Amino acid sequence: MFQIALMGHGVVGSGVAEVFYKNRKSIEKRAGQEMEIKYILDLRDFPGLAYSDKFIKDFETIVNDDEVKVVAEVMGGLHPAFEFVKRCLEAGKSVVTSNKELVAAKGAELLAIAKAKNVNFLFEASVGGGIPIIRPLHQCLAANEIDEIAGILNGTTNFILTKMIREGMAFSDALKLAQELGYAEKDPTADVEGIDACRKICILASIAFGKHIYPEHVYTEGISKITLEDVSYAEAWGGVIKLIGRAKRDENGKVTIMVSPAFVSGESQLASVSDVFNGILVRGDATGDVVFYGKGAGKLPTASAVVADVIDCVKNWGIFKAPFWVAEEDDAVLDYKDTEIAFYLRVRCDEADKALNKAKELFGEVTPLRVPSLTGEVGFVTGIIGEEQAQKAAKAMESAGYPVLGKVRVLDY
Known part of the structure; x- marks a missing residue:
């Protein structure tokens, strides 16, 4: 019996529990092992749930329990998530996470610990939510030299731009609607100023190019200055405006990386990615352009990716198979x-x-x-x-x- 701990019971955390208990039989069949959620760490109480007895408030209970083999971190934020994840890995537990801020900032350090301890640190849900992108990039496209990745990595900004393009809605009105529909937070800064997309392109670039690319080294520009006039000129040009995160490696191994609004031709595959959907283009020397498309966020799509990583950890217990990259060289990123x-x-x-x-x-x-x-x-x-x-x-x-x-x-x- 593989015992699992879940850290966080917010939108994604509750989704993980929902997916696990709903599909438990098929999950165990795919993992080849019986599984159980032993603990759910959260400071709040959740009475009335079928699994209310699982809740604890002390992290030490998880890290000191040798029966817990896999930990799912879905708290979000950098602290205390980093400290908790690091200690779990050092204790010989595999960890999966949906936390893009954590992976973008501390991925190289945490992967090094996981490799040394022969456990896994997996994060499929951190970039595409329910869109498989980390595993395909790490495994399915492993025979390619990947020199460029570009994509629409944030569903909130894509929804806002879609409303501006299709309905002539002003930025402020489109943002308000996104908040009303639950696509944007009360404080939308991370989305509309490109911070979320920056973290995601850093993770993808780190996997593709093998060296950690830190968000603070990436020029990042959001969509808050885009106007309906800009949208009209894009249409006159023959395209649309999208918020694009992109990373490209030159012949010397240097990386050009940026997040910014961009004119994209109407003939581009990325131009047709609308509403809250994401589209990620990967250019490989053998495959050419490959595009991954789907909803980049949402409770159940993200939870599905987290549970899939849990399954992977159980199936490959004792075998390190996570993506891996080294700490960044000082001059790895070119000045934009x-x-x-x-x-x-x-x-x-x-x-x-x-x-x-x-x-x-x-x-x-x-x-x-x-x-x-x-x-x-x-x-x-x-x-x-x-x-x-x-x-x-x-x-x-x-x-x-x-x-x-x-x-x-x-x-x-």
Whole structure:
């Protein structure tokens, strides 16, 4: 009998218990072992549940019980999750988690402990929720040299942008609706400012490139400055705006990584990913482009991924098979200012032709974008240009009397 402990009984934690007890027979059959949840750690009381007798309030009970072989951490946050997970691994217990903040910040350290103790640290639910992405990246695509990953990694921002694109809803109204529907938190900062997507692309890049990429080294920009005018110019260009997390390795092994809004062509597979769905594109040298698609969050999809990791730990007890990467080298991540990309800009002007001529002078050749309903301004898309050069050119446009009203990167996916 494999005894399991569950740390946290919030949305995901209660989902884990629900999935486990609902599908227990098939779960045990797939694991090849009888299983039981022995403890559920939470400071709150949950009377009236069929498993109310499982609740405890002291973590020491879990870490000191040798019968507990697998621990599922679904508390969220960095502390005390990190301390609890570290001690469980050091005690010879396998740990699974849905905690993207924990994996993005401490993954290399925790994986090293798991490997030394010959236990597992698995985190399928930390990136795609119910979308399988960690295991395929680590196992199914292992024969590939993966040089690039890009995707829509946050369902909340994708929902907001979808409402802006399809219904002409202002950002503030779309955010309010997302909160009413439970897609966005009361404090939506982690979602709308790209922090959540940053943590996820860091995890994917760490797996793909074998070195820990820390969120604090990643340039991150959210969608809070995107306007309906920007959406209209994207449509005139032939695409849509998406919040994209992307990581690319160059021939020297250096990593360019960023989270930002971007123009994406209407022909791209990512352009059709809408509402709360996520889409993750992986470019391998053998497979070409592979796209993983589905709901990136939600109680039961995320819980399903957590339970699947529990099954994996039980089936492979005594065998380390988690993804693995080493602590990051200091110069692993390139300064985003040293990279090149195309940009869309919209500027205020009285005469569009004069503004476009100035843009050509500063940016090189540009493609004009016109939206008939928008007057007193003009939009354009640059060619490939250095990030730092684009910033200087945008400031020069403003100094020349053409205030920049919007600036978004243009990607080729």
